[in-house]
Amino acid sequence: MKNPIEALNKIFDSRIRLGVMSVLIVNEHISFNELKQLLELTDGNLASHLSTLELAEYIRVQKAFIGKKTNTTYSITDLGKQAFKAHLDALEKMIKGL
């Protein structure tokens, strides 16, 4: 038997980062505030998890202007999609026993 947990992605150990990714798989774009309200997080906490995902290049930030007001949205990258899928595959394999 092979170690079943080594294929899991450490970045997705966190429920919050997992939540962000699954929101972004379904929604092309989402704003900081929407995420914050949806996941019921404080600003700092969300921001730090987002920056972890950004650093891994799993998500991307868009800073657009609506008039003069900035509107920040996040979206998933191809790498992010790939990594997330791989993680889910690994999870499934682990659960099904190999």
Place this chain on the structure above:
Amino acid sequence: MKNPIEALNKIFDSRIRLGVMSVLIVNEHISFNELKQLLELTDGNLASHLSTLELAEYIRVQKAFIGKKTNTTYSITDLGKQAFKAHLDALEKMIKGL
């Protein structure tokens, strides 16, 4: 939309505890050493995760004797099975977007 992460079980945030549970879903009994080798963990690390699972009553310990030598095995409880399934359901719902 509802917060997708609140239904996730915090105990299963840990890859190691997740791994233990998925091993125990498939195998009726498993020994400390088998788990240690399979998951490639140090004694202390494994023991502490096991005690977290035991405290939650998700797993049970059996201390049997083979001759005079103790043989410790772990197995999943009904509560553990239930909690694990609920967690997997919550995961699936989250990923599929509600």
Place this chain on the structure above:
DNA sequence: TAAAAGCACTTTGTTTTCCAAAGTTATTCT
């Protein structure tokens, strides 16, 4: 127009979690 509020952060500091290494007790192998 001055004050209050919202957005998207960053900084600070505390608490929690994780984990390796060493120590422990009991048994078994050499």
Place this chain on the structure above:
DNA sequence: AGAATAACTTTGGAAAACAAAGTGCTTTTA
């Protein structure tokens, strides 16, 4: 008797999570 193995517990340090407060900019409200 001495070394090794099993199954832990204890210790201590590093990393992660988190809340709260602070920041700079903009917009809304009084």
